[in-house]
Amino acid sequence: MRDYKKLEVWKKAHELNLFVYLHFLPKFPKSEQFDLLSQTKRASYSIALNIVEGSGRFTEKDFAHFLDMALGSAHELEYCSLLSRDLTYIDQEFYQQINQFINEVKAMLIGLIKKLRG
Template sequence: MRDYKKYEVWQKAHGLTLFVYGSVLPVLPTSEKYDLGSQLKRATYSIALNIVEGAGRNSDADFARFLDMALGSCHETEYAVLLIKDLNYITEDLYRETDNKINEVKAMLIGLLKKIRQ
């Protein structure tokens, strides 16, 4: 069994979740807090949760499957933030900062997946 807290990708995913909760969700209009905001929350924390669940599995194949799901959640988060920006709910600067954090997590997930599958 792996210690998920030792994976830098989990640390970055956790940081992304905290960032989204602290910087993106508070600026959404009240009308979006329970729709788009809720979807963004679930997608974002699903990244870290899938890494955690996969780390608790006994095989590399199982771990890779959960990392794939984390990557899918990363893409979902990426689109939700793009939509939020295009709806003019967040500034371009906040969008870029958030998108950079998402892309960092995506790149790390892809790198870890490649390593595990070799």
């Protein structure tokens, strides 16, 4: 078992989640409250939650499995931001900012997954 709070990838995913909650979600119109906004929120916190859940597992294989799910959620969040841009909820500059943040988390997840599967 690992202390997830010591994992750099969890720290970055937590920062991303806070960024989504504080800066991205408020940009959605009220009409999206139960649709894209809700899906974006779930994808965002699912990244960190899967890292937390996986860190509580005893085997590297189990941990890697949860990191795979976190990576899937990161891809989902990436698409939510793309769709939000195309629907003009966010501008290109904000899209590039959040997309860079998401890509950093994805790269960290991929690196850790590769390390665990060595």
